Amino acid sequence: MARTIATTTAVERDALLDFVRSRHRMVLITTRADGAPQSSPVTGGVDEQGRIVISSYPERAKVTNARRRPQVSVLVLSDDFNGPWVQVDGDCEVIDVPDSVEPLVEYFRSISGEHPDWDEYRQAMLDQGKSLLRVVPTRWSPVATGGFPARLAD
Structure with missing residues (x-):
């Protein structure tokens, strides 16, 4: 069986965002107060x-960490x-209620499309006290796939 060769593809910002738009499984990496990394699986x-x-939610470690040190990393994974x-x-940037409600509507749309009852959704976000984290990309790795180094190809 032929071995899968690892790949890396450098992309510009628009191609990066196109890649991320279709993928919703992520790991957010923030920094704890002691400088250690904090990893959180997120959508x-x-x-x-x-x-x-x-x-x-504002009580979560990822939110506390992002408020203290807003430089974060997001590992964007494929479903496979x-x-x-x-x-x-x-x-x-961390946004809390009530300012987070309309950005949370956009968040929902970016992942799931239209909600059957936007008024109900908005009220649920207020009732739950939801926060929204917005990450402005400043740098990124090449889009990568795992596998063997090319020197080990069959």
Whole structure:
């Protein structure tokens, strides 16, 4: 059986955002108070301004960490674990209710499309006190796939 060769493809910002838009499984990496990394599996999307958006709660470690040190990384995975992935580094803004409600509507749309009852959704976001994290990409890795180094190809 032929071995799969690892690949890396450098992409410009527009191609990066196109890649991320169709992938919603992510790992958000923030920095704890002691400087150690904090990793959180999250669901995310891309808003109309090209920011990676992630919904959370203000009490969660990822939100606390992002408020303290807004430089974060997001590892964007494919649905197939062995599929392509990319790491995006950026500056994170945390938005809380009530200001987060309309951006959370856009977040929902970027992942799931239209909601059957937007008034109900907005009220749920207020009732839950949801926060939204918006990450402005400042740099990113090439889009990569796993596998063997080319020197080991059959």
